[in-house]
Amino acid sequence: MRATVGDRIVVASGVVGGAVRDGVVVGCPHDDGSPPYQVRWSDTGEETLVFPGADTLVQHDGGEAERMRPPPSPARALTWDVRVSLVESAGSTTAEAMLTPGPDVGSLRAVGHARKDPEDLQVPVIGDEVAAARALRRLADALLEQAEHDISSQTGHQAHVHP
Known part of the structure; x- marks a missing residue:
């Protein structure tokens, strides 16, 4: 610029x-x-x-x-909320990631799991990180799939969005 x-x-x-x-x-x-x-x-x-x-x-x-000349129309600005909920029990952690894009778009949901090796020390935050990362990765994949579907619907051609 x-x-x-x-x-x-x-x-x-x-x-x-x-x-x-x-x-x-x-x-x-x-x-x-x-x-x-x-x-x-x-x-x-x-x-x-x-x-x-x-x-x-x-x-x-x-x-x-x-x-x-009048000012240009404002840029489109949105806020999408992602909420990650975690449940840990007996060395296993489950994370649910929920994307709420807004009133015009439906929510997307993905789940990730992590399980502690019996030989490892009990460090809950590590299970939280792994389960949340897996849930977020699956959520990202679901969002890309949704975008491919939407592009295909608009163009009439099979779409592929590179991750």
Whole structure:
């Protein structure tokens, strides 16, 4: 990402439904236009140092017509929740990973197991880690399978998504 003084910075909110901020680059400490940038925000007039991320767009200064153009629509931002529940009993641990993507998409569930070798010391956290990792890996596989199914449904062709 490169910017120069006068360019417009637009930053999508990291929170669903949050405000999109925009401002003008008023300072670039590096001659090559690389970050960070000193930005004056249009909503507060405050100047801050900005290290742009993936949610940031630079609109290069294109004169008055460019400045009059309305800001782009905000980036799509979602939050998906993953909950891992663990049950340990007699040297065996079971983990259930549940993905709740949102109201428009159904939940996905996967289970992972870990069993302690009888010769090993009793360290429950290790069983938790192994069972949770296995459940999360299976959950990731199920999500990729769901994506393949959805792509196939949209395109009419068998899809394969590389893990």
